[in-house]
Amino acid sequence: MNADALRAEEIVKRFGPLTALAGVSMHVKSGEILGILGDNGAGKSTLMKILTGFQPQTSGRLFVFGDEVELRSVDHARALGIECVYQDLALVNGLSVYHNMFLNRERLRRFPPRMLNNGSMRHRAREVLDDIGVNIPSVDVEVERLSGGQRQAIAVARAVSSDARILLLDEPLAAMGARESALIIDLILRLKARGNLSIIMIMHNYAQTLDIADRIMLMQRGTVTYEKAAGETSVPELMEIVRREYRALRSA
């Protein structure tokens, strides 16, 4: 009964002679948090870019809520309810919080036509931030004045401010202190509690991933090598798998 929100089958991505993804199959259920772990170069970011319509796959099929789709662009993926927060956050430093939250889907006035409706965007930005419990002094401040955690929260708020049903987070806790991480973890869990949002996170920290995610997936050299419910595995088990690969590479 619970159809997959997003499903990928045998995704292959090649860049010239380099194979970044060698047939990756994965899925995320409605309301589920999937954590993707793996070393640099394992293909996590490439997978993410395909799922967001930023790049097309070389081969393989994608299904969104059961329907097969060919993602043509970021806009197309967005229209299907897929939103992404990239590691660089895609925020523009010189712009205000509310302009960033509405970047490329600005609200326009009916009159004079084609003019930005800043009042409406400001108001809605405030609403969204209050709704998901993000605390910043003003939506008028330029994002360069915010802390790393606040910036991450703004990027997440932007992603869910539209009708996102599938949220992709690329290293949401990267380069963040303990207190900032806690802030973002709380935010992710609050979003999950709303029930209808599926979240796919690329992560580095095993302990944090097992804490937040419902299910984890390990990627190594362009393939999925391990997948389990978060409750059925442990940090030592995951580390053992990675250690095995690392030893094999060293002795080879």
Next chain:
Amino acid sequence: MSSATGSGAAGGPSRVGSAVDAFLRIREASIVVVAILLVIYFQSVNENFLSKANLETLSQFIAASAIIACGEIMLLICGEIDLSVGQVFALAPFIMHFANTAGVPLVLAIILALLACALIGLLNGLITVMLSVPSFVTTLGTLFLINGFTLTISHGSPVQTGGSEAFADVMGAWGYSEILWAFLIVAIMHTALRQTRWGLHTIATGGNLTGAAEAGIHVNRIKVGNFVLTSVLGGFTGILEAFRIGSTDPLAGGTNIMFLAVAAGVIGGTPLAGGSGTIVGGLIGAIVLGVLRDGFTLQGINAFTFDMIIGAAILVAMVSNIHLGRLRGAGARR
């Protein structure tokens, strides 16, 4: 820009202090002060500075660089520059002239000339974004290319600008028509930058190219569009000047007007780094440069000195911009 309205630097909170603070936080503030001080200075050393006749001359010093600055500022904001705009300035009135003498009505000839300018802008933009050539290099190439082309089709000699007197008056011949065009274009471009998606996306493209692309903004389209805009504005200014002077000179404009426009933008508070900028600042920058040139001309100081002063003005403006920017940042965080 937080709710805290910092206190005067000298000590306890005061209304004057916070008013000064608020003023300093406006990006264009420092350059406005400079412009006012210069006007006061030149008026005090020469009472003819603010005379009717000189204001007209002054307005003409300002207009051309102010209009072209609008285009250059948009390009600087999205992380590019157009060095060839001064040559487009010279080419446009010749295209108008040749189309007109071939029997095309003048208004249509102007539109034709502007379309040709748009095409050059398109070329600049496409070479830059499609072939990944830095715009500095692209437009350095087209600079020579267009210059040679203009000299070839004109055989290197000037021609008379045609048109009825009334039409010529509207298009720049009447003393204040050029500055009115400049004000109109500045108003439109200021609105475009601050109140439209185009402006916002131009800032986003220069501020975070990858991020803007990830947000689905067509960054290449933004850049190419601003190249087209700059070329068209450059060509239009060339046509205005041709009508004002009454003759069309193949050596008009050139790198001189281009550098003046870029300098106006930079002095006005648009950094070369991209991601931010101000059209109104560009106008004020053009006013400062115009006042300097006109003021020194009245005083009988020669052109060489003027260049030295412009050079120093650009340096002072950049340093104070960076410095005041830091002060603004400190004020906002308090």
